[in-house]
Structures are given as structure tokens and as C-alpha cells.
Amino acid sequence: MRFSLLINILKGVLIAILLFITLFPIYWMIVTSLEPWELVLVWPPSFLPRELTLEYWTWAWSRFLLPLRNSLIIAGVTTIISVALGFPAAYSFSRFKIGGTTLPFWVLSLRFLPGIVPCVAFYILFRTFGLLDTHLAVIIAHLLITLPFSIWMFKVFLDAMPRDLEEAALVDGCTRYQVITKVVLPISLPSIAVVALFSFTWSWNEFMMALILTKSQAYTLPVMIAGFRGAGMIWGGVSAGALLSLIPAVILAVFFQRYLVAGLTMGAVKG
Amino acid sequence: MSEKRVAYVLMLPALIILIAAVIFPLLFSINVALRKYDLRLPTEEYPFIGLGNFIRAFYDPYFIHSLLITIEFILLGIALQFPLGLGVAILLSKLSWRRYIIPAIAIPALTPPIVACYMGIILFHPDGVVNYFLSLMGIGSKIPWYSNPNTALLTCVLIDTWQWYPFITLVLLAGILSIPPDYVEAARIDGASEARIFMHIMFPLLKGVIAIALIFRILEMLRVFDVIYIVTYGGPGTATQVTNFYSYLVGFHYWDLGYASAIGWILVIILSVFVTYYMKAFRVS
Numbered sequence: 001m002r003f004s005l006l007i008n009i010l011k012g013v014l015i016a017i018l019l020f021i022t023l024f025p026i027y028w029m030i031v032t033s034l035e036p037w038e039l040v041l042v043w044p045p046s047f048l049p050r051e052l053t054l055e056y057w058t059w060a061w062s063r064f065l066l067p068l069r070n071s072l073i074i075a076g077v078t079t080i081i082s083v084a085l086g087f088p089a090a091y092s093f094s095r096f097k098i099g100g101t102t103l104p105f106w107v108l109s110l111r112f113l114p115g116i117v118p119c120v121a122f123y124i125l126f127r128t129f130g131l132l133d134t135h136l137a138v139i140i141a142h143l144l145i146t147l148p149f150s151i152w153m154f155k156v157f158l159d160a161m162p163r164d165l166e167e168a169a170l171v172d173g174c175t176r177y178q179v180i181t182k183v184v185l186p187i188s189l190p191s192i193a194v195v196a197l198f199s200f201t202w203s204w205n206e207f208m209m210a211l212i213l214t215k216s217q218a219y220t221l222p223v224m225i226a227g228f229r230g231a232g233m234i235w236g237g238v239s240a241g242a243l244l245s246l247i248p249a250v251i252l253a254v255f256f257q258r259y260l261v262a263g264l265t266m267g268a269v270k271g
Numbered sequence: 272m273s274e275k276r277v278a279y280v281l282m283l284p285a286l287i288i289l290i291a292a293v294i295f296p297l298l299f300s301i302n303v304a305l306r307k308y309d310l311r312l313p314t315e316e317y318p319f320i321g322l323g324n325f326i327r328a329f330y331d332p333y334f335i336h337s338l339l340i341t342i343e344f345i346l347l348g349i350a351l352q353f354p355l356g357l358g359v360a361i362l363l364s365k366l367s368w369r370r371y372i373i374p375a376i377a378i379p380a381l382t383p384p385i386v387a388c389y390m391g392i393i394l395f396h397p398d399g400v401v402n403y404f405l406s407l408m409g410i411g412s413k414i415p416w417y418s419n420p421n422t423a424l425l426t427c428v429l430i431d432t433w434q435w436y437p438f439i440t441l442v443l444l445a446g447i448l449s450i451p452p453d454y455v456e457a458a459r460i461d462g463a464s465e466a467r468i469f470m471h472i473m474f475p476l477l478k479g480v481i482a483i484a485l486i487f488r489i490l491e492m493l494r495v496f497d498v499i500y501i502v503t504y505g506g507p508g509t510a511t512q513v514t515n516f517y518s519y520l521v522g523f524h525y526w527d528l529g530y531a532s533a534i535g536w537i538l539v540i541i542l543s544v545f546v547t548y549y550m551k552a553f554r555v556s
Contacts, residue, residue: 011362011365011366014362015362015366015372018359018362018372018376019375019376021374022376022378022379022433022437023375023376023378024400025387025391025393025394025433026378026390028390028393028394028400029390029393032393040396041396041398041399043398043403044400044403044406045400045403081288084284085284085285085288086285086300088281088282088284088285089281089282089284089285089286091281092277092278092279092281092282093282095278095409096274096275096277096278109546110293112490112491112493112494112542113494113539114493114494114515114518114535114538114539114542115494115496115515115516115519116515116519116522116531116534116535116538117297117300117535117536117538118293118296118300119519119522119523120297120300120303120528120532120535121295121297121299121300121303121532122296123297123522123523123528124299124303124308124528125299128378137540138396139355140292141292144292144293144296145290147285147288147289147292147293148289148293151285159471165381171295176274176277177277180281180441201381204383205381205382205383205384205385207383207384207385207496207497207500208497208500208519211500212519212523219412219442221383221384222383222384222386222497225383225385225386225389226385226500226501229392229500229501229504235393238389239389239393242383242385242386242389242390243384245385245386246378246382246383246386246493248381249378249381249382249383250378252381253374253375253377253378253381254374255374257370257373257374257377260373260441261441261442261444261445264380264438264441265442265444265483265484265487268483268487269442269445269446269480269483269484270445
């Protein structure tokens with residue numbers, strides 16, 4: 001009995017250490033964004049802010065408004081296109097076995113393409129068409145990641161869905177399109193939410209392509225934050241901006257726990 | 272309308288976008304890789320030089336160096352992330368209240384990598400919190416984590432580990448939870464020790480998920496870019512210049528897009544060969 005108590009205490013301690021390592025950096029960003037800059041690097045550091053200021057949040061608000069808007073537009077449009085085109089395509093893969101197994105696999109492998117390969121091509125093409133530094137350029141580039149992701153994820157979800165209802169509807173005289181809109185879509189709403197949120201997050205988090213394809217107009221939050229690297233970085237302000245960009249991650253982690261593993265492994269492992 | 276036609280109509284919009292946004296750019300970048308596509312040249316003509324850019328890579332000490340740094344990054348990363356990820360997965364599998372812990376642990380993996388790296392810069396600053404904790408444990412000297420060539424790569428790996436060990440944990444946890452509890456119970460009744468249960472019952476059943484977790488991580492690390500760009504910019508000197516970052520410098524600092532593209536394709540080739548052998552070794556599909 002005493003032994004198992006000891007084990008339980010040990011587990012609790014390990015979990016506490018783990019949570020500390022995982023969450024402390026985020027907590028520390030909050031502190032950094034609220035404490036006057038001169039005090040952040042005072043040795044030894046203080047784990048509660050010694051003085052509070054909202055100066056950096058107002059600083060961030062004025063500067064991060066444009067990239068925040070850009071990120072919302074780019075991630076939003078990318079998500080809508082990925083879901084709207086990915087769902088029917090996945091249905092087709094799943095129910096009609098178009099492309100056998102090689103085509104879906106090929107789609108999956110796109111996720112691991114080294115960034116430089118599409119970047120060079122997109123850069124030259126968009127420069128030719130005068131699309132550099134526009135939302136459209138980044139959206140097209142991000143579709144390279146999110147559309148394969150959405151097709152693949154929907155295929156995994158649809159493959160696992162029982163077909164009896166669809167077959168019953170077909171026998172009752174529904175057309176294929178009616179089956180999709182009246183039967184499959186309503187059952188698929190949760191998976192659509194999951195795929196949409198993950199697509200949004202991948203586009204929202206993406207850095208390399210957004211860095212190369214934008215300059216002064218269409219840059220996203222990660223590009224903005226990266227712009228402060230090196231000397232003269234205003235830590236408080238950048239922390240405030242960085243905290244804003246954590247919102248999708250927190251929503252996904254807290255409300256979509258059941259789907260995290262499937263989303264992170266593109267359905268290779270089911271949670 | 273025939274079923275077959277429905278299938279193609281549903282597929283078509285996505286396929287058109289994939290061809291425009293994926294296949295065409297990929298073919299185009301092969302074309303670029305085979306030319307002397309140097310934007311610094313005053314011409315509009317970029318002559319075809321065949322495999323010139325690919326051959327150049329094999330004689331480029333910076334490229335070879337970058338491959339070695341990439342391998343070092345991957346080996347260090349796996350050495351840290353796999354044991355940590357596995358340990359935490361086992362720990363969580365024994366907790367009935369794990370669903371309150373998992374969101375906190377999952378947040379890093381969903382965080383924009385740039386933000387994780389930015390946190391890293393603050394925490395690993397010579398006057399930062401990491402050095403403070405080390406000083407509490409008796410290591411008094413302030414380590415210049417990312418500005419010392421000996422520790423810069425390790426710093427990047429540590430930041431990558433903070434962000435990605437949760438991925439390994441979540442995947443392995445899903446695997447552990449899918450093992451039927453009777454297997455483990457039966458072995459326990461037969462008197463097997465915990466270590467033996469893990470080695471002989473759980474590990475063989477987990478081989479598939481371990482293979483998946485590792486290949487995702489290895490392939491992601493093979494194209495690591497964000498952490499290097501933010502934390503060290505390849506430096507100090509070339510100490511952290513991994514291949515994907517080197518290709519960025521070649522392409523978008525020195526504007527030799529042809530050579531940059533060739534380096535990208537060499538990475539693709541390495542990646543494909545690796546995946547093929549890896550899948551054979553683990554027999555995963």
C-alpha cells in the first residue's frame with residue numbers, strides 16, 4: 001500500500017515537472033509582454049512581473065494589426081478552398097477508389113517536400129505575373145500543404161464511415177449528389193470542423209513560403225515576428241504579438257483533443 | 272448520370288488546383304534546377320546546363336557540410352525526443368486523469384514554430400531563465416547558448432524538442448492505449464516484470480506506431496528551417512547551416528535559384544531513398 005502511494009507521488013512530481021517545462025515558456029512570454037523591458041533581463045529573473053505595463057500590448061496592437069489581418073485572410077481563404085475542394089475529392093477517392101492507392105499516397109508525400117523546391121518555382125512564377133507580396137500568392141503556396149492534407153484526412157474519415165445509410169438512400173432513388181448533400185455532409189460536420197481547424201493552423205503557422213513570397217504588404221504573423229530577430233528586438237512587443245498567434249493552437253489542443261493524433265499524423269495513427 | 276462520371280466531377284476541382292499549385296510548380300522547379308538561373312546575371316536568358324548544378328553540389332564543401340549538420344541535427348533530435356516522448360507516453364498511459372494534461376502537452380506541437388523559436392531566444396539568452404535555473408543547480412557560468420558554435424546546434428535541437436516531443440508522446444500514447452489490456456494483465460499474472468512486459472509484449476505491438484512517429488520526425492527534421500533562421504541564422508559561422516537553410520541562402524541571398532533548386536531536389540532524392548528503405552525495414556505501408 002505504502003509502495004503504491006510512493007508511486008503515485010512520483011507520478012505527480014513527474015507530471016508537475018513536465019507541465020512546468022511545457023507551459024513555462026508560454027507563461028514567460030506573458031510576463032515578458034507585461035513587464036518593462038529594462039526589468040526582463042535583470043539577474044536574477046523574477047517569476048512575477050516586478051512592474052506591470054500595457055505599453056507593449058498597445059505597441060503590438062498598432063504594428064501587428066496588418067499581419068494579423070493578412071494571416072486571417074490567407075489562412076481563412078486557404079481553409080475554405082481546402083475544405084470545399086478536398087471533401088468531394090476525398091469522397092471520390094474513398095467511394096470510387098479513383099487512383100488506386102498510389103495517388104492518395106503521392107498526395108500524402110507532398111507534406112514532406114523541402115520548402116525550397118516549391119519556393120523557387122513560386123517565386124519565379126509570381127514575379128513574372130506580378131503576384132509577389134499579394135494574399136493570392138501565399139494562398140496558392142499554402143494550398144500545396146493544406147489541400148493534400150484535407151483530401152487525405154477526409155479520406156481517412158470517410159473510409160471509416162459506415163456506408164449502409166448511403167446505400168439505403170441510393171436504393172430509395174436519391175442521386176449520388178443528393179446522397180452527398182443530404183446524407184454524407186450532415187454526418188461529416190465534426191470531421192469538417194476538425195479538418196478546417198487543422199488546415200487553418202497549418203497555413204497560420206507556415207513560415208518559409210510566406211517569408212519568401214511577401215515583402216511589405218501581405219506578410220503574415222510569423223514573418224512579422226521573425227522580422228524582429230537579432231539586435232534591437234523589442235521583446236515585450238514581440239511577445240504580445242506572438243501570444244496572439246497562439247490562439248488557434250490553444251483552441252485545437254483544448255477542444256479537439258480526440259482528433260489531435262489523427263490530425264498530426266494525417267490519419268496514419270488514429271487517436 | 273453514371274457513377275464513374277460523378278467520381279470524376281467530384282475530383283476535378285481539387286485536381287485542377289493540385290495540378291496548378293503543385294505539379295506545375297514542381298515541373299517548373301526541375302526546369303530551373305537544370306539551368307544557370309542566376310538572378311544576379313544581367314540577362315533574361317538562363318542557359319540550359321543539364322546536371323551542372325547537381326554536379327556542382329558534390330564539389331561544394333558548404334553543401335557537404337550542411338548535409339553533415341542536418342544529420343547531426345536529426346540524430347541529436349531523435350536521441351532527445353524519442354526517449355522523452357516514449358517516457359511521457361508511458362507515464363500518461365498510467366494516469367486516469369490524463370485528458371486534463373494532454374491539452375497542455377499538445378499546445379507546443381500546434382504552436383507556430385516561429386513563436387517557439389522566439390521563446391527559445393528569450394529563454395536561452397545568456398541572462399535568461401535557462402541559465403538562471405542552471406545556476407540554481409550549481410552551474411554558475413552563463414552559457415552563451417546560441418552564440419557559441421559548440422552549443423548553437425544543441426540549442427536549436429532543444430527548442431525543436433520542446434515543440435515536438437509531444438508529437439511522439441501523442442502518437443505512442445494512442446498506440447499504447449490500443450493494446451488490449453488482457454495481454455498485459457495475463458503476463459503480469461504469470462509473474463513477468465514491468466521491464467519484460469514492456470520489452471516482450473508492448474514493444475512488438477508498438478513497432479508500427481514507433482515507425483510512424485520516427486519517420487514523421489526524421490522527415491520534418493530533414494527540412495528544418497524555421498528554428499535555424501530565427502535562432503542562429505546558420506551561425507555562428509556555419510555551425511548550424513543545415514541543408515534546407517543553406518538552399519535558402521543560395522537562392523534568396525545570393526539569388527542563384529538554379530543551384531538552390533538543385534539542392535532542394537537532392538534533398539527530395541535523399542528523402543525518397545530513405546523512405547523506401549525505411550518502409551522496407553519496418554514493413555509499414
